[in-house]
Amino acid sequence: MKRLAFKFLAAAAASTIVAACAYAQEIKLGYNGDLSASPSAQSGQAAVLGMEAAIADVNAAGGVLGRKLTLITRDDVSQPPKSIQNMSDLVDNEKVVAVFGPTNSGNAMAWKHIANQKKIPVLGNVGSGTDITKPMSPGADNYMFRVSMVDRQQVAALMAYVKKNAATSKVIGLMAETTGYGQGGLKDMEEIAALQGIKPAAVERFGVGDTDMTSQLSKMKSAGVDTVVVWAQGTPIAQLIRSMEKINYFPLTLTSWAADNITFYDAAGKTLAEKPIFMRTVSETKTPAQQKLFDRIGAKLKAPGSFSFALHGYDSILILTQAIKQANSTDGAAVRAALEDLKAPVPGLLKTYDQPFSKTNHEALTAKDLVWIRWKDGRLLPYTDALIGSLASADFKQ
Amino acid sequence: MVEALLQALISGLAVGGAYALVALGFSITFTTTKTLNFSHGEFVSAGAFIGVSALFLVLGKPFDSTTFGDAVPGAGGQLLALLSALGVMGALGWLLYVLGVRPFAGRPGMAWVMSTLGFGVILQSIGLAIWGPKPVVVPGPVGDAVIRFGNVGVRPQELLMLGVAVLIMFGFDRVMNRTMVGKAMRAVAANGNVASLMGINTNAVMIGAFVISSALAGLSGFMLAPIAQASLFMGLTVGLKGFSGAMIGGLSNPRGCVIGGFLLGVLESMVNLWQAQWREVAVFALVILVLAFRPTGLFGKKMTEKV
Numbered sequence: 001m002k003r004l005a006f007k008f009l010a011a012a013a014a015s016t017i018v019a020a021c022a023y024a025q026e027i028k029l030g031y032n033g034d035l036s037a038s039p040s041a042q043s044g045q046a047a048v049l050g051m052e053a054a055i056a057d058v059n060a061a062g063g064v065l066g067r068k069l070t071l072i073t074r075d076d077v078s079q080p081p082k083s084i085q086n087m088s089d090l091v092d093n094e095k096v097v098a099v100f101g102p103t104n105s106g107n108a109m110a111w112k113h114i115a116n117q118k119k120i121p122v123l124g125n126v127g128s129g130t131d132i133t134k135p136m137s138p139g140a141d142n143y144m145f146r147v148s149m150v151d152r153q154q155v156a157a158l159m160a161y162v163k164k165n166a167a168t169s170k171v172i173g174l175m176a177e178t179t180g181y182g183q184g185g186l187k188d189m190e191e192i193a194a195l196q197g198i199k200p201a202a203v204e205r206f207g208v209g210d211t212d213m214t215s216q217l218s219k220m221k222s223a224g225v226d227t228v229v230v231w232a233q234g235t236p237i238a239q240l241i242r243s244m245e246k247i248n249y250f251p252l253t254l255t256s257w258a259a260d261n262i263t264f265y266d267a268a269g270k271t272l273a274e275k276p277i278f279m280r281t282v283s284e285t286k287t288p289a290q291q292k293l294f295d296r297i298g299a300k301l302k303a304p305g306s307f308s309f310a311l312h313g314y315d316s317i318l319i320l321t322q323a324i325k326q327a328n329s330t331d332g333a334a335v336r337a338a339l340e341d342l343k344a345p346v347p348g349l350l351k352t353y354d355q356p357f358s359k360t361n362h363e364a365l366t367a368k369d370l371v372w373i374r375w376k377d378g379r380l381l382p383y384t385d386a387l388i389g390s391l392a393s394a395d396f397k398q
Numbered sequence: 399m400v401e402a403l404l405q406a407l408i409s410g411l412a413v414g415g416a417y418a419l420v421a422l423g424f425s426i427t428f429t430t431t432k433t434l435n436f437s438h439g440e441f442v443s444a445g446a447f448i449g450v451s452a453l454f455l456v457l458g459k460p461f462d463s464t465t466f467g468d469a470v471p472g473a474g475g476q477l478l479a480l481l482s483a484l485g486v487m488g489a490l491g492w493l494l495y496v497l498g499v500r501p502f503a504g505r506p507g508m509a510w511v512m513s514t515l516g517f518g519v520i521l522q523s524i525g526l527a528i529w530g531p532k533p534v535v536v537p538g539p540v541g542d543a544v545i546r547f548g549n550v551g552v553r554p555q556e557l558l559m560l561g562v563a564v565l566i567m568f569g570f571d572r573v574m575n576r577t578m579v580g581k582a583m584r585a586v587a588a589n590g591n592v593a594s595l596m597g598i599n600t601n602a603v604m605i606g607a608f609v610i611s612s613a614l615a616g617l618s619g620f621m622l623a624p625i626a627q628a629s630l631f632m633g634l635t636v637g638l639k640g641f642s643g644a645m646i647g648g649l650s651n652p653r654g655c656v657i658g659g660f661l662l663g664v665l666e667s668m669v670n671l672w673q674a675q676w677r678e679v680a681v682f683a684l685v686i687l688v689l690a691f692r693p694t695g696l697f698g699k700k701m702t703e704k705v
C-alpha cells in the first residue's frame with residue numbers, strides 16, 4: 001500500500017514537471033481591456049477574437065522561435081484602478097512578453113508608466129486617444145505602440161478635407177461635447193485648423209446627455225457656417241443631427257469615428273444617419289483575406305461594426321510575432337528595438353506593414369490608411385468624391 | 399435672431415417639461431410627509447425600463463432586448479406599457495415608504511435621506527444586472543416627424559411631454575384644493591397628529607403620496623425615453639435638474655414646481671444660445687440666488703416657525 005502511494009506520488013511529480021516544461025515553452029501575451037462593462041466592451045471582445053484567430057494561425061505555422069503563443073485576458077471593466085491592477089498582475093505574476101489593449105484611452109494613460117518602467121511592449125488595438133503613444137519624456141525609450149485609430153490622425157484628415165474643399169466649405173464651425181473625449185478632440189481640431197490656416201467662425205459645446213442642441217446650431221446658422229466638424233460620442237452626435245432636422249439646417253457635417261457605433265445609427269434613424277462623413281480603418285466592403293477572418297469569427301461578434309477591432313487585433317499579433325522573430329528573443333527591450341526597426345514587411349489584413357514603427361513614430365495606421373465612411377442602408381460603406389481622391393500626403397498637417 | 403429665440407424658447411419648454419414632471423414628484427411627498435425621495439432620478443430610469451420591457455413583451459421579444467429594430471408598437475401596446483410603468487413604479491413607491499421612510503419619518507435626524515438614496519442605488523444596480531449599460535432607442539407613441547411652425551421645429555413627443563406636465567399640474571392643483579382627499583393630504587402635511595385625531599388615516603395618505611410620486615417618476619421615464627433614449631443613467635441629470643426646478647419654484651407649491659421646471663429648461667436653452675459651457679454654472683447660480691433671497695422658492699409660502 002505504501003509502495004503504491006509512493007509510485008502515485010512519483011507519477012504526479014513527473015507529470016507536473018512535464019507540464020511545467022510545456023508551460024515554460026509557451027510565449028505568454030496579455031490582453032488588458034474592457035470585456036464586459038461599458039459600450040466599449042464590444043470593441044474589446046472583437047479585438048480578442050481577432051487576436052485569438054491570429055495566435056491560432058501563428059501556432060499552426062509552427063509558432064515563434066519554436067514556441068507556441070498563448071493569450072491571457074484580463075477584464076478591466078473600464079475602471080482605471082482595475083486596469084492598473086491587471087497590468088501588474090499580467091507583468092509580475094503571469095510574466096507576459098507583451099500586452100495588448102486597452103479599450104478606454106484613459107486606462108492606457110493610467111498605466112503607461114508601468115509598461116515603460118518594466119520594459120514591456122504594449123500594442124494598443126482599440127483606444128484612440130492621441131497621447132497614449134507619446135513617450136513619458138522627450139527622447140525616452142517608449143514601449144507604447146498602436147495598431148488602431150488615432151484621434152489626431154482623424155482630425156488631420158478631416159481638416160485636410162475641409163481645407164481642400166475651400167470652394168464649398170467657406171465658413172467653418174467646430175462642435176464638441178463637454179467630456180474629456182470631446183474636449184481632447186476639440187483641442188486637436190483647433191490646433192490643426194490653425195496649422196491649415198482655417199479660422200473657425202464659431203466654436204460650440206454641448207453636454208453628452210443633451211437632447212436638444214438647436215440653440216448652438218442656431219448660432220452656427222446665423223454665423224453662416226456651411227461646414228461643421230464635430231467631436232463627440234455616438235449618441236450625442238445623433239442628437240445633434242436630430243436637432244439639425246428641427247431647424248432644417250444641414251451644413252456639411254464631418255465627425256469623429258464614434259458615428260460608426262450602432263447606437264448612433266439607432267438614435268439618428270436611417271435617413272439622418274446618412275448625413276455625416278467620418279473615418280474608420282475599414283469599411284464593410286471587405287478584402288478576401290478580411291472576409292476569411294469574418295467567416296471564422298463573425299458569428300461571435302456582438303455588433304458587426306466592431307469587426308474593425310478584430311482586424312486591429314489580428315494585425316497587432318502578426319507585427320509582434322515578426323518583432324520577436326527579428327529580435328530572436330522575448331526580452332522587452334529587444335522586442336521594442338525590433339518593433340522600431342522591422343526589416344521585413346508584415347503582410348497584415350488591413351495593409352502590408354512596411355516599417356510600421358520608428359523611434360519617433362509608434363502608430364502603425366496613419367491618416368492615409370484611414371477610409372472615409374458614410375452610412376448607407378444600415379451599412380458602413382466607403383464614401384468617396386473627387387476631392388478625397390486628390391488628397392495627398394502633403395495635405396495632412398499635424 | 400427672432401427665429402433663434404423662438405426655437406430656444408420652445409426647445410427649452412420641451413426640456414423643461416421633463417424637469418417639471420420630476421419637480422412635481424418631489425413636491426407631492428414633500429407637501430404631505432415633509433420627506434423627499436432622493437432617488438427620484440433612479441425611479442425615472444427604472445420607470446423608463448419597465449415601460450420599454452413591456453413594449454418588448456407586447457412585440458413578442460424578450461423583455462431584456464436591446465433594440466426595437468424596425469418594430470413599432472401600436473397604441474394599445476404603448477398604453478399597456480404606460481400602465482405597467484405607472485403600476486410597477488407605484489408599487490415600488492409603496493415599498494420605499496414602508497421600508498425606507500416610515501421607520502424614520504418624523505424622527506429627528508436625516509435617516510430617511512440615506513435610506514431613500516440607498517434604495518436608488520439598489521434599484522440602479524438591479525437594473526444594470528438585468529438590462530446592462532447600453533441605452534435603448536425607444537419609438538414614441540406619437541411618431542418622430544418634426545412639427546414645424548415656420549422655421550421653428552419641435553418633435554411631437556416633446557410637445558406631448560409639455561402638455562402632460564401642464565395637465566398634471568392643473569389636475570393635481572384641483573385635487574389638492576377642491577377635494578376631500580386633497581384636504582386630507584394638506585391636513586396631514588400641516589400636522590399629522592391633529593389630522594389623525596380628526597379621523598384621517600394619516601398612514602394611508604402618506605402611502606398614497608409616495609405611490610403617486612413614484613408613479614409620476616414612472617410617467618416621466620416613460621415619456622422621456624423616446625426623447626433621450628432609455629438608459630439607467632438618464633434619470634441622474636433629470637432628477638437633479640427637476641429638484642433644482644422644484645427649489646426655484648417652491649417645493650411646497652405644485653404650481654410653482656412646474657413653473658420652476660419650465661423656467662429652468664428655458665434658462666438652459668437661452669444660455670446655450672449665449673455660451674453653452676456656462677450652462678451648468680448659470681443654472682446652479684440661479685438656484686443659490688433664489689434660495690438666498692426667497693428660501694421657500696419663488697412661489698412657495700413663507701415658512702413661519704411657531705414657537
